[in-house]
Amino acid sequence: MCNRFSKTNNRISLVVITIVKNNSLNIINKILANQADQTEKEAFFKQLGEDAKFKEESIGIQNLWHLSHIQNKQSSDIDKKLLFNEFWAKTGGKKVNNYWIGNFQKYAAVILVALFLGMALQYFIPQLRQGKVETYVYQSEKGSVSTVILPDSSKVWLNSDSKLELTNRKGLITAKLSGEAYFDIKHDENREFVVDVGEFKIKDLGTKFNVKAYECDNYYRAALLEGDIDILNTANTTLANINPGQGVIYNKHTGKLKVSNIDTSIESAWTEGKFVFVKKTLAQMCEDLEKWYNVDFNIQNKDLANEQYTCVLKKTTTVEQMLKILKVTSEVNYQILSNETGKDIVIIK
Amino acid sequence: MHQKLFYIDIKSLKRGDKKVYESVYFEFFDVLYHLALQYLRREDIAKEVVQDAFVKLWENKGAIENNSNIKNLLYTITKNNCLNHLRNEKVVAKYLDNIRHLELQFQYDALSKLSDDAIIFEELQEKLNAAIEKLPEKIKQVFIMSRFQELKYREIADKLSISQKTVESRMSKALAFLRKDLKEYLPFYILLSEFLN
Known part of the structure; x- marks a missing residue:
């Protein structure tokens, strides 16, 4: 068709339009059949963004594509009997022995809600529908926050690069935490809720509290916003009872636990999409920022590393915007080394 | 394709009768599942989305009217569940993978253009x-x-x-x-x- 040149301009333009249409159809066709390569995909979506009519047309074809498939798929090899029984258990129509778990599954699918725009979330729900699974693992990747809602509407926020392992065993829910999480737990006489960070445990008595226990950090912290918590050692002996506004700081090197007053609004600020730093050294700030931005900070100027800052940063701020602010407010120079295979490195001079 | 007649006892449905739910489940599961699967492209999520549609039907059974079209209700809930899911996935992809984000946007736009009415949806399938x-x-x-x-x-x-x-x-x-x-x-x-x- 490409060789069909005609003498009149009109004819040429018609032929050209035809070729474009023909190619467009081929591309849509390939995209839908999942046989387009990266370049074709890019070209297609570019055109989609630029040409409203093309977009409408493509959407029409896509729907046609899907419908023609659904049409002839009136059955499936899915075990509907099994699924129905699960559905029925969820409705509470039938009491099942592992009711808590049954209900939990229902929420597992819908629990993960993006907290705010600009925050990505990722989650892993293991082995749904595999019968009696008693442990659930939730994980937030670097740069994302997820929330987990329990059947009794207790809620857990999971900060960037954190992992939560929930086990329900005979009225005792154990939450193994590595990383940072904010708990809003409903009090229930019939079950206990214990957060285990390895070195110590937090027994909840109906509360809002924040726990920060990243393995790479030197200190683990737990802060109480509302309610009542007990701090237990690994042998379940009560070490301290904490009141709202207080927290514990555990020094991993000395193994000592200290109760102190803590500004709790700072502890929970991350759940609202903010970093709050009050009199934090640049080095301490970078520790937190590394987890969020998935970069490595390298502070070459040691004086600068110990300089103290107080600031509030929105988490949607990019690392570059943050560095620009830093550059304006203090004598800081920076350089970003991009690293194809791993984390980018930010050098602060 | 001829229309199958499928009778639903709304009163029993409102009461929460297991038999009625079972027949509704078996009647509509497949078509809803394939709808979800086409647009979401993941079997586990498609199942979850459809399961959730039935749970929503159960939760709202009190509001069902005697002349409610159950199939339409389930179709609309499933479609909206799928749209919600694509929207969430889009937010994630936006920061990770531009092409994936555009693909999801494309799926989302197409699904939202589908009729909200199961009757028209069926008519379209016949055509x-x-x-x-x-x-x-x-x-x-x-x-x-x-x-x-x-x-x-x-x-x-x-x-x-x-x-x-x-x-x-x-x-x-x-x-x-x-x-x-x-x-x-x-x-x-x-x-x-x-x-x-």
């Missing part, structure tokens, strides 16, 4: 079937192998001893014909007469 029947034989053959038998273009080419390019071209023609036939139902703007002739 589509009729249109497929009218396709030229060779084109129809390739289309059916691809869309009904789920064969890859490569596999179709091998089976029919034609080139993959020919398969692609026949599929493009099939899409053009079908879209022309269904222009009242699907967005259709650019005239393709030149191409079809």
Whole structure:
């Protein structure tokens, strides 16, 4: 068709339009059949963004594509009997022995809600529908926050690069935490809720509290916003009872636990999409920022590393915007080394 | 395709009668599942989304009217669940993978253009079937192998001893014909007469 040149301009333009249409159809066709390569995909979506009519047309074809498939798929090899029984258990129509778990599954699918725009979330729900699974693992990747809602509407926020392992065993829910999480737990006489960070445990008595226990950090912290918590050692002996506004700081090197007053609004600020730093050294700030931005900070100027800052940063701020602010407010120079295979490195001079 | 008559005892449904839920579940699960699967492309999530639609039906059973169309309700809930899911996935992809984000946006736009009414949705399916029947034989053959038998273009080419390019071209023609036939139902703007002739 490409060789069909005609003498009149009109004819040429018609032929050209035809070729474009023909190619467009081929591309849509390939995209839908999942046989387009990266370049074709890019070209297609570019055109989609630029040409409203093309977009409408493509959407029409896509729907046609899907419908023609659904049409002839009136059955499936899915075990509907099994699924129905699960559905029925969820409705509470039938009491099942592992009711808590049954209900939990229902929420597992819908629990993960993006907290705010600009925050990505990722989650892993293991082995749904595999019968009696008693442990659930939730994980937030670097740069994302997820929330987990329990059947009794207790809620857990999971900060960037954190992992939560929930086990329900005979009225005792154990939450193994590595990383940072904010708990809003409903009090229930019939079950206990214990957060285990390895070195110590937090027994909840109906509360809002924040726990920060990243393995790479030197200190683990737990802060109480509302309610009542007990701090237990690994042998379940009560070490301290904490009141709202207080927290514990555990020094991993000395193994000592200290109760102190803590500004709790700072502890929970991350759940609202903010970093709050009050009199934090640049080095301490970078520790937190590394987890969020998935970069490595390298502070070459040691004086600068110990300089103290107080600031509030929105988490949607990019690392570059943050560095620009830093550059304006203090004598800081920076350089970003991009690293194809791993984390980018930010050098602060 | 003839319409199957399926009677639902609304009173028992409102009461939460297990037998009625079971029959509704078995009647509608597949079509809802395949709808979700086409747009979400993940079996586990599609199952979850449909399961959730039935749970929502259960939770709202008190509000069901005697003349409510249950199929329509389930269809609408499933469609909205799928849209919600795509929206969430889009937010994640936006920061990770631009192409994936655009793909999800494309899926989302297409699904949101589907009728909210299960009756129109069914009508469209019937029209589509009729249109497929009218396709030229060779084109129809390739289309059916691809869309009904789920064969890859490569596999179709091998089976029919034609080139993959020919398969692609026949599929493009099939899409053009079908879209022309269904222009009242699907967005259709650019005239393709030149191409079809």
